[in-house]
Amino acid sequence: MTLVVESSKALVQYRFSTCELIPFAVAIAFYYALPDYLPLGTAICVTAIFALSLDLVIGYAGIVTLGHSVFFGIGAYSAALLSRNGWGEPVSTVIAGAAVSAFFALLSGPLLLRLRGLPLIMVTLGVASVVSEAANKLSWLTGGNDGLPGLTFDPVFKMFTWSIDGKTAYLYALAWLLVVLIVARTVVSSSFGVALQGIRQNELRMRLIGAPVLSQLVAIYALSAGVAGVAGALYAQSNGFVGLEALSVDQGVFALAMIVLGGIGRLHGAIVGAAVYMVVQYAAQQWDPYYWMLAIGVMLVLVVRFSKGGILGALDELSAGLKRRLESHL
Amino acid sequence: MEQILSAALFVLLYGVSYGLVLFIIAIGLVITMGLMQIVNLAHGAFAAIGGYIAVSLMNAAGMPYLATLCAAVVVVVLLSFVLERLIYVRLYGASHLDQILMTLGVNFIVIGAITILFGPNVYPVRLPGFLQGSVDLGLRRFEVYRIFVICLGLAVVVCLWALFERTSFGAKLRAAVDNRSIAQVIGIDVDRLFLLAFGIGSGLAALGGAVGAAMLPLEPYYPMKYLMLVLVVVALSGYGNIRASLGVAIIVGLIDTAGRLLVPAFGGFAIYLLLILLTVWRPDGLFAGRAS
Numbered sequence: 001m002t003l004v005v006e007s008s009k010a011l012v013q014y015r016f017s018t019c020e021l022i023p024f025a026v027a028i029a030f031y032y033a034l035p036d037y038l039p040l041g042t043a044i045c046v047t048a049i050f051a052l053s054l055d056l057v058i059g060y061a062g063i064v065t066l067g068h069s070v071f072f073g074i075g076a077y078s079a080a081l082l083s084r085n086g087w088g089e090p091v092s093t094v095i096a097g098a099a100v101s102a103f104f105a106l107l108s109g110p111l112l113l114r115l116r117g118l119p120l121i122m123v124t125l126g127v128a129s130v131v132s133e134a135a136n137k138l139s140w141l142t143g144g145n146d147g148l149p150g151l152t153f154d155p156v157f158k159m160f161t162w163s164i165d166g167k168t169a170y171l172y173a174l175a176w177l178l179v180v181l182i183v184a185r186t187v188v189s190s191s192f193g194v195a196l197q198g199i200r201q202n203e204l205r206m207r208l209i210g211a212p213v214l215s216q217l218v219a220i221y222a223l224s225a226g227v228a229g230v231a232g233a234l235y236a237q238s239n240g241f242v243g244l245e246a247l248s249v250d251q252g253v254f255a256l257a258m259i260v261l262g263g264i265g266r267l268h269g270a271i272v273g274a275a276v277y278m279v280v281q282y283a284a285q286q287w288d289p290y291y292w293m294l295a296i297g298v299m300l301v302l303v304v305r306f307s308k309g310g311i312l313g314a315l316d317e318l319s320a321g322l323k324r325r326l327e328s329h330l
Numbered sequence: 331m332e333q334i335l336s337a338a339l340f341v342l343l344y345g346v347s348y349g350l351v352l353f354i355i356a357i358g359l360v361i362t363m364g365l366m367q368i369v370n371l372a373h374g375a376f377a378a379i380g381g382y383i384a385v386s387l388m389n390a391a392g393m394p395y396l397a398t399l400c401a402a403v404v405v406v407v408l409l410s411f412v413l414e415r416l417i418y419v420r421l422y423g424a425s426h427l428d429q430i431l432m433t434l435g436v437n438f439i440v441i442g443a444i445t446i447l448f449g450p451n452v453y454p455v456r457l458p459g460f461l462q463g464s465v466d467l468g469l470r471r472f473e474v475y476r477i478f479v480i481c482l483g484l485a486v487v488v489c490l491w492a493l494f495e496r497t498s499f500g501a502k503l504r505a506a507v508d509n510r511s512i513a514q515v516i517g518i519d520v521d522r523l524f525l526l527a528f529g530i531g532s533g534l535a536a537l538g539g540a541v542g543a544a545m546l547p548l549e550p551y552y553p554m555k556y557l558m559l560v561l562v563v564v565a566l567s568g569y570g571n572i573r574a575s576l577g578v579a580i581i582v583g584l585i586d587t588a589g590r591l592l593v594p595a596f597g598g599f600a601i602y603l604l605l606i607l608l609t610v611w612r613p614d615g616l617f618a619g620r621a622s
Contacts, residue, residue, distance in 0.1 A: 024548055058427070064426055064427055064430065065579065066430075085400070095581070101548030106447060112610070113611075114609065115609070115613055117426055118363070118426065118565065119368060119565060119609050120604070121369070121430065121615040122561050122562075122565050122609060123605070123606055123609045123610060125558060125561070125563075126605045126606045126609070128604050129558055129602050130599060130602045130603060133599060133602070134599070143419065176488075249554075253434060253616065256430075256431070256434075257431070258433070260431050261501060264427075290442060290445040290446050290450065291437045291442065292442065293439070293441045293442030293445065293550075294438070294439055294442030294443060294446070294537075295442070296435075296438050296442075297434075297435045297436065297437065297439030297440075297442060298435070298439060300431055300432070300434060300435030300438065301417070301435035303431075303438070304428050304431045304432045304435065305417075305420070309429075309509070316481065
């Protein structure tokens, strides 16, 4: 009986709340208020999708990976290669990119996800380094250092052309972010999602109650890789270019920084973290590109040191404190 | 035949000297991981700081080579004491994720600071006169620098062995690694021990970075770039096994050198593939069976 109570408690945080609409309200306001910054907005949406995919594996399933850039890169290169070979329909391209990424995750997952802790961290880092080196060498496929420039895609739903002002790209990426968020929410609030959190909190217990731990981990790994592939494909479409930096190991490391900044294991944290990260990065680069690393390093240290829950965690504490104060006054 | 022998000697000398530099840098991480259970991804940053201090002192201030090595070690040891008290002390017992994030943060700060101070390009190293040139060792000529590195590396190995096996500090340290609580109960100040061990490890990293500057070029991205190689050594030596780490470092050095010599196009891969395969095959370390 107690088990039922506990599991329903685990589901409580996934009830819909109006607060969830705030990021999208902000995103729409952004569209009208700052039309000059739409490319930055598009980049934020794409990055947020990638950060979301990482939050699924790290925040929920507890798979600490530093190699997620691989799936972003695979999605990006898949989309680019499809476009190069005459397939320019954008939505199906994104789905194809996601499928290819998920396929590679299904292949590598059963091997990698047997590892835990430090070995897992290092092997994922190693795989990411090897894949990015390999892409550099396979220049007939990836264009090597020059990348794959000049990619063109058909209008979205045959109606909205990729305008120079970036309006289509922005709304298109935002729509994908919404879709991904809905999918991710549905997954984490399902019994499968609760099982994943069980694995993160106590794997041995999950094994003892008969949960198929490895296959559940592989399933979320593949799903997350698919989402990362979506982000990669969108990156290719919004930039019209894919280069080696799409596969760079740093991508995965920076995405980790984002979800920690926003608040890990709560999906919206990934979105908030990606937005804050990208804006700070943009500002720092305007100021002096070399101060950027310094800024992100300081942010990371401060977040881990002072606010385990990231920005959203700090907001939670703040609102809880305000509520308590209000109640004591009444 | 002579050619093969000459190539083999080349691989041996370059691989072993490279492996010893890796060992000097990695041993600190082996200690921190084995002893304090901390994933210190910022360890490469200590090597980078050591390298930059030594080379800039030599280039700008004209200090003699060996003095710059000592200066680099001393500065980094002091810095590591400060960082241990400020940052690392909070990571003991924290989750792997927190440790990774915190130490990556430190890494980024160091990368940013190096770029601001020294610019984004490779910082050139000019070896002192007595390390330039080469000597004839029968089959072919070898750089004096490589031989110097090997001698220094072996000296470090002997010193470490003496420190761990022949001093009370070493005995206490081994006791604390084996069982921290019991060590504390019998009156060993484990916190102080950790601080000292952390300082020694960081100082050695600085030495490795400074001595190896002509092998592993100094650039802002150094802390991330060589992190992987150092982690390979730590992982394959079984997280905290100091003796195994020497063997593993030399094997890694040899394989990397041989790979680059034999298949130049794919030389960089060999070591990463090896890491992945070996770690998946033996997650507890290459010599895990024998060590325990």
